Amino acid sequence: MPTNEENIPTFAELGIDGRVLAALQDVGYEKPSPIQAATIPLLLEGNDVVGVAQTGTGKTAAFAVPALSRMAELADLNGTAKSPQVLVLAPTRELALQVAEAFTSYAKHMDGVTVLPVYGGAPYGPQLNGLRRGAQVVVGTPGRVIDHISKGSMDLSDLQYVVLDEADEMLRMGFAEEVDRILEATPATKQVVLFSATMPGSIRRISKQYLRNPQEVTVKSQTSTGTNIRQRYVQVMGAHKLDAMTRILESEEHDGVIAFVRTKMATEDLADKLQARGFTAAAINGDIPQQQRERTVENLRAGKVDILVATDVAARGLDVERISHVINFDIPHDTESYVHRIGRTGRAGRKGDAILFMTPREKYLLRAIEKATRQPVELMQLPSVDIVNDKRLDKFAQRITATLESEDLSVFRNLVEKYVEEHDITAVEVGAALAHMAQGGRPLLMQDLPVPPTKQARMAKGAKDGFGSRGPTRSLTEGNATYRIAVGRRQRVMPGSIVGALANEGGFNAAEIGGIDIRSDHSLVELPADLSSEQMQALSKTRIGGELINLELDSGRKPRRDGDSGGFRGGKGGGFRKERGGFKKEGGFKRGGYSEGRGGPRNSRG
Secondary structure, three states: OEOOOOOOOOHHHHOOOHHHHHHHHHOOOOOOOHHHHHHHHHHHOOOOEEEEEOOOOOHHHHHHHHHHHHHHHHHHHHOOOOOOOEEEEOOOHHHHHHHHHHHHHHOOOOOOOOEEEEOOOOOHHHHHHHHHHOOOEEEEOHHHHHHHHHHOOOOOOOOOEEEEOOHHHHHHOOOHHHHHHHHHOOOOOOEEEEEEOOOOHHHHHHHHHHOOOOEEEEEOOOOOOOOOEEEEEEEEOHHHHHHHHHHHHHHOOOOEEEEEOOOHHHHHHHHHHHHHOOOOEEEEOOOOOHHHHHHHHHHHHHOOOOEEEEOOOOOOOOOOOOEEEEEEOOOOOOHHHHHHHHOOOOHHHOOEEEEEEEOHHHHHHHHHHHHHHOOOOEEOOOOOHHHHHHHHHHHHHHHHHHHHHHOOOHHHHHHHHHHHHHHOOOHHHHHHHHHHHHOOOOOOOOOOOOOOOHHHHHHHOOOOOOOOOOOOOOOOOEOEEEEEEOOOHHHOOOHHHHHHHHHHHHOOOHHHOOOEEEOOOOEEEEEEOOOOHHHHHHHHOOEEOOEEOOOEEOOOOOOOOOOOOOOOOOOOOOOEEEEOOEEEEOOOOEOOEEEOOOOOOEEOOO
C-alpha cells in the first residue's frame, strides 16, 4: 500500500500513548513523514509490517513509536518488565547506536525503561550488566545478539516486538544465518516489523517464513539537492576525522561552517577540540537552553563564531546566509537528514560546499544518498600536510608583520636586548622562544597521518603488480593500510567474528576497523597503518574459529588456489613446481592440502 503525502494526520491523531507523544513534541516533531503516517496505525493495531523505503525516510520513529506505545500500555497493566520486550536488529554498530539513541529520546517520559545497544567490538561486561539489570529495549548487531543468546545472557521468552532494520543490508553483509537463528529463538506470538530498501528473494523468504499476514508499506523518498551545492566525500576513519577537518578548513577558503554530528555529547567534544586548534567554534544541541542557542546562532551570523557543531534537531530551521561549508562529520543514516543538512549552505543563490566524512563500512549509506538525491557525490582527496604547513607558516609570518606595523614594541625590544646581553645568546634564539610561547603549547606544524606501504598506495590507485594481484581496488582510507588474515569463506568466517577478534585481541574500537573483504581462503582488512609491535604480537596469536589468523601486511600477491600457499614468491627456495591437484612448494606442501609446520593449523581441504 503506497502512501499519499496529502492529508497526513498529526502525531496526536494517530492514537499514540501520551507519554510517547510528549517526547515527540520535546524533540520538535509535529507532523509524521509518509512512512510514519502509513506504518504507525498498522503497528498500533497489532499487524506485522513490511516497509519498503530508502534509507532515510523516517523509519526509526515509524517502528519505535508504536513499540514504545505498546510497552507503555503493558507496563500500566503488568508493571515494568524485567526482560527484553523489544529487539531491534541493525547491520552496523553505528546504526545500532543511532536507533538506541532515538528510542531513548522517545522513551523520555516513560518510567523505568532502559535501552541497551549491543554490538561486536565492545566489551561484554557492560552489556551483560545491562541485560542483568533488565533492559526492556535491546538494539544490536546480529553477531553480538547471537553471542548473548548462546551464552544465555539474553532472555527473549517475553519478547513482544522484533524489528529488522536495513534488512537487505544485513543479508548483503552475510548475516542471513544469524537472522534466521535469532528469529527462531523468539516467541511465535511476537509482532515483527521488517524494513528494507529493496525486496530481493531473500527478504521475501524471511517475510513469508517469520511474519504473519504482513501489511506492506511502500514509500519513495522525494529528495533533491540544489545544483549550486558541490558535494564531496572523504573516506576517513573516525580517529582521523578531526585531522581531516583541520586540513580542509586550513587549506580551503571558507566563511561560516556547520559541522553535523550524531549525538549531543559529540557536539561539545568536537567544538572543544576545534577551539583547542585555534578555531572559533561553538556547539548547539537539544540540551542547550533555547536562549543560549539563539545567541550562538546570532554569533555565527555576525562572524563572532565561524564553526557551529550541531545535531540535526538543534539545527532545524537554521538559516544563516554566510554558511559556505556544511561538513557531515558523522554521516547521517537518513537521506532526508542529509538533504536538510546540506541545504544550510548555498542559500540565496550562492555557491555552497557539502563535504561528507565516511568510513569504508558506511559505503552503503553513500550509495543510498546518491540514489535518493539522484546526484553523484565526488571523491575528495585531502589537502596534503605540506600545503597545510605552508599556509600555517605564511599565516604566522603575516601575524609577525602585522604586529611589527601596529604595536608599540619598545618595552619588549628593551627586554630582548637586555636578555641577549645577560645570557650571551642571539636575538634569533630569543625570537624563536617567544614564537614558541605565542603558540601556547600547540604544535605549529601538522604531522602527516601514518601511510601504507608504497606498493599498497600505488595499487589502491589502480596500478597492477607482476603477480596479477586481486587485491582491493577501493581507495585506501586515510591513515590505514591493508592487512591479510589467513581465514576466509572456507572457514565460514563472518565480518562480525573478524571485528570481534581484532577488537578483543588488538585493542581496537570498531571505528578503527575499516573495510573487510572476505575471500575464499583469506580476508583483507583495513587497519591503522602504524600498528604497534605489541598489537602485531597480540594479533599474531589470535584465532578465529580455531584457526590462527596470521595477520600480515598485504603484499598484493595472488591469493592461493587449492593446494597453494597463498602467493607466488620469487627468489631462492621460494619457487613452486606443478603437480596434480595444485602447486607443490619445495619443503612443505602436499597434494590436496597444506601444513604450516610446527604448531601451525592444518587444512585438509586445501
